[in-house]
Amino acid sequence: MSAVIKDNAQGKTLVSLRGLNKHYGDFTAVDNLDLEIQEGEFLTFLGSSGSGKSTTLSMLAGFETPSSGEILVDGQSLVHVPPHKRDIGMVFQRYSLFPHLNVRDNIGFPLAIRKLGAAETSKRVDAMLKLVQLEPFAHRKPSQMSGGQQQRVAIARALVYEPRILLMDEPLGALDKKLREDLQDELRQLHRRLGITIVYVTHDQEEAMRLSQRIAIFSHGKIVGLGSGYDLYQNP
Numbered sequence: 001m002s003a004v005i006k007d008n009a010q011g012k013t014l015v016s017l018r019g020l021n022k023h024y025g026d027f028t029a030v031d032n033l034d035l036e037i038q039e040g041e042f043l044t045f046l047g048s049s050g051s052g053k054s055t056t057l058s059m060l061a062g063f064e065t066p067s068s069g070e071i072l073v074d075g076q077s078l079v080h081v082p083p084h085k086r087d088i089g090m091v092f093q094r095y096s097l098f099p100h101l102n103v104r105d106n107i108g109f110p111l112a113i114r115k116l117g118a119a120e121t122s123k124r125v126d127a128m129l130k131l132v133q134l135e136p137f138a139h140r141k142p143s144q145m146s147g148g149q150q151q152r153v154a155i156a157r158a159l160v161y162e163p164r165i166l167l168m169d170e171p172l173g174a175l176d177k178k179l180r181e182d183l184q185d186e187l188r189q190l191h192r193r194l195g196i197t198i199v200y201v202t203h204d205q206e207e208a209m210r211l212s213q214r215i216a217i218f219s220h221g222k223i224v225g226l227g228s229g230y231d232l233y234q235n236p
């Protein structure tokens with residue numbers, strides 16, 4: 001664990017959130033939030049329901065527009081860049097797969113809308129099927145698979161265009177405990193193998209501790225604690 005923290009400290013800043021606000025009418029969902037995300041880290045937003053985790057993630061993905069503040073990636077503002085041009089993949093709690101497409105076509109979908117050629121698409125989809133160990137399921141429809149398998153398809157679909165950043169909003173929340181723990185292990189391995197930056201949302205402290213190099217604790221739209229699970233455990 002301590003080796004990981006050291007690596008982290010030397011890391012380069014990939015994303016900066018600066019003075020980020022999101023208001024809905026009189027209500028402040030995200031309150032003047034500042035955060036630096038390091039390239040290649042696994043960072044988790046941990047907090048109770050309604051604390052502003054999903055809203056912050058949605059602004060990073062581009063599905064919500066900040067009321068004010070800046071989102072920088074490599075020092076470049078993202079606020080006016082549409083979601084599909086952000087080089088960011090996203091996985092939600094509900095698998096949101098296309099029910100009429102089989103696994104192959106679900107995973108290939110982001111490449112189809114980016115108009116990648118058939119040969120390259122096929123090659124990348126094969127690599128993803130292998131990565132999430134679903135090669136035998138390539139021709140099944142989502143309804144013919146378990147929740148955990150569907151979520152692995154969603155992860156493959158988010159990774160297939162090789163985004164620099166993967167955002168995950170309670171992706172294992174709908175799964176039972178055993179499956180959740182298996183997928184937590186898979187995610188950790190995936191992160192290690194790909195070296196991708198992951199920002200993960202959960203309200204489950206145990207899950208945050210298992211997965212993350214750093215945890216940002218959310219409360220009432222603010223980050224009230226930031227550090228490794230070990231740091232936060234020592235100084236709660």
Ligand code: ADP
Pocket residue numbers: 024027028029047048049050051052053054055056
């Ligand atoms: P979390 O993901 O931490 O559970 P959210 O970021 O989804 O919390 O929501 C933070 C707060 O903002 C909640 O109180 C929620 O009700 C409110 N909120 C989120 N989206 C909207 C919206 N579109 N309109 C009004 N309030 C919203």
Ligand code: MG
Pocket residue numbers: 053054055169
């Ligand atoms: Mg949420």
